[in-house]
Amino acid sequence: MVTPNTQLWEVFIRSRNGLAHKHVGSLHASDATLALQAARDIYTRRGEGLSIWVVPSNAITASDPAEKGMMFEPAESKIYRHPTFYEVPEEVGHM
């Protein structure tokens, strides 16, 4: 039997209040509802999540690895953009 083409989805999990959703992996599902259920069953089995997003993989526009010189190298020489010249008090927590 031929394996049917089921759509690929990217899964994002928010593990705690105050944190951002983070990409955890991908899965196959025929629609958004089943993708959400599959994400719950595959990626939150050990209590990892409070919230799940699923996004069709083909909805993501990705940068071209071949263009990484143009895209990212110009930023590397601009050390003054890093907030390394002052200290963040510990009480601030996640910024």
Place this chain on the structure above:
Amino acid sequence: MAVSNIQVSETPLVLYTLRRADDALVLGHRLSEWCGHGPMLEEDMALANMGLDLLGQARELYSYAAKAEGGDNNEDGFAYLRDVRQYRNLLLLEQPNGDFAGTMVRQFFYSAFADLYWRAMIKSRDETLAAIAAKSEKESAYHLRHSSEWIIRLGDGTEESHARTQAAIDHLWAFTGEMFAVDEAERGLIDKGIAIDTVALRPLWLKTVSGVVAEATLALPTNEWMQQGGRSGRHSEHLGHLLSELQYMQRTFPGLTW
């Protein structure tokens, strides 16, 4: 077999608890048979997850049955050292997996019941059963959602998935009546507020099931005749085969541990 069966003093509370524990163990074992054989990796995991939820419920219920009985029996004894005639599960749950549609219809029929059942049992006057109900209700609610979504997609899917799902509904329908049967032993517990009257759950169950089945463009059978027997140990031929696999290690190597 080298090890003899345990004897169980089935007071109404012990019997009642064992019936629910056996439901969870037998269906959980059936789902575990899918492990590594699911139609896709995602669903393989989903089936195993549901199976583990049910195994967890079975363990808590067996432990409580052991405590309620007050003898030497424990959860392992209940699971591994009772024969077919001592098992008290619903006939529906021991039916073989069949195809994926068959497994989903069985899960759907039972979860639609279990969801209502556990939600009502949260109000049980028996504190342990009420606590088990509070935990199980969330699991059953998800099992119902998951199986409902599949029934809708299978029924309203291709010609073949529709035919297979309808065939499973027609085949399993006669096993659904047993979920709502109440006998003398249960009647006494209902009067004490320990158990709930499942007869009253049937209209609600039928409403849930009819809604999903209609959305799936499927139809419920009209026959009223229902199979019974599981609650008193009269099982179909399938349970013996299931137990021979489930119990093989403990029967062959008594007291074996991991």
